[in-house]
Amino acid sequence: MEPSLLTTPRPLIAGNWKMNGLEASLDEARLLAAWVDAHSPAARVALCPPATLLNRMADLLAGSTIAVGGQDCRAEPRGAFTGDISAEMLTDAGAVLVILGHSERRVGHGETDALVAAKTTTAVGAGLEPIVCVGESLEQRRAGQASSVVTNQVLASLPGSIGDKPFAVAYEPVWAIGSGMTPSLDDIKEIHFAIRAALCVQLGAAGQLVPILYGGSVTAVNAGEILAAPGVGGALVGGASLTAKSFIGILEAL
Numbered sequence: 001m002e003p004s005l006l007t008t009p010r011p012l013i014a015g016n017w018k019m020n021g022l023e024a025s026l027d028e029a030r031l032l033a034a035w036v037d038a039h040s041p042a043a044r045v046a047l048c049p050p051a052t053l054l055n056r057m058a059d060l061l062a063g064s065t066i067a068v069g070g071q072d073c074r075a076e077p078r079g080a081f082t083g084d085i086s087a088e089m090l091t092d093a094g095a096v097l098v099i100l101g102h103s104e105r106r107v108g109h110g111e112t113d114a115l116v117a118a119k120t121t122t123a124v125g126a127g128l129e130p131i132v133c134v135g136e137s138l139e140q141r142r143a144g145q146a147s148s149v150v151t152n153q154v155l156a157s158l159p160g161s162i163g164d165k166p167f168a169v170a171y172e173p174v175w176a177i178g179s180g181m182t183p184s185l186d187d188i189k190e191i192h193f194a195i196r197a198a199l200c201v202q203l204g205a206a207g208q209l210v211p212i213l214y215g216g217s218v219t220a221v222n223a224g225e226i227l228a229a230p231g232v233g234g235a236l237v238g239g240a241s242l243t244a245k246s247f248i249g250i251l252e253a254l
Contacts, residue, residue, distance in 0.1 A: 011043040011227065012168055012211050012234035013251060014131060015241025016071065016099055021049050029057055031244035033064040041251045043234060046097055047241065051085055058094025069097030069131070072105060075118035077126075087119075087126035098123050099236070101133045101157055103174045113156035120167070121159045130167045131213065131236060132157055134195070138175035146173075146187075147194040154198040163203045168211040169195055170236040176216030178238060185229050188214055192231035220249025227254060 017025075029047055036045050048069040049057050058068045070090040078086055090098055100123060101116035116132065123130045134153040136146040154169060171191050176182050183191075192212050199207030214226055215236030226232060240246040 013043045014046040015237045017049045028244045042254045055093040070095045087123045097129045099131045116157040117159045124165045133170045135172040151198045170213040172215035223250040224253035
């Protein structure tokens with residue numbers, strides 16, 4: 001992956017395999033790469049496999065335009081942290097991106113905005129492009145707090161030093177992830193507008209250039225209208241990224 005591609009102002013469609021995938025799953029990445037190379041989609045494409053497949057996927061896709069990313073990294077650069085992965089380890093394995101602050105880590109691992117900001121600083125320092133995730137719970141949405149919750153997450157999860165580095169923000173309403181439910185297009189536009197405003201507060205004019213992805217039960221069926229919504233700069237795709245066929249359906253919706 002050429003470093004210049006990281007700053008190309010194209011949409012980003014990133015697949016998050018989560019805790020799925022064995023060596024046989026690399027066949028799906030191979031099929032996806034063949035389609036991407038043949039069709040040159042309008043978006044940058046990335047796959048974020050589990051750490052056990054990261055190096056093998058990076059080798060497999062070395063001749064492709066598909067970027068490879070990690071799903072998390074430790075805030076510290078190294079040390080006695082059994083089972084954790086550093087940002088430098090990700091780059092050494094071939095990653096150029098990393099997902100940070102996903103709701104499954106915020107909820108399941110107790111990650112705070114401050115910790116996400118620290119991880120983001122470390123990731124950027126290692127040369128990775130972070131995809132920083134934010135999103136509200138169903139209770140917060142029902143209480144009318146979605147915009148304020150997400151705005152505060154953006155402001156607290158991004159270090160001030162990130163302004164001139166390539167990164168993306170992914171809006172993932174917690175209640176939509178893996179549920180088959182998605183917000184209305186008006187809701188998506190409202191939150192993306194709030195994120196853009198927060199980015200401009202944090203970064204000034206540079207905040208206008210940051211891609212804002214949507215994530216949360218994105219499929220080939222709903223991708224077209226979501227990706228066409230004002231302010232949406234791509235998608236962070238979960239289950240639909242596990243097979244080439246379903247992921248290609250999303251790319252074809254661009």
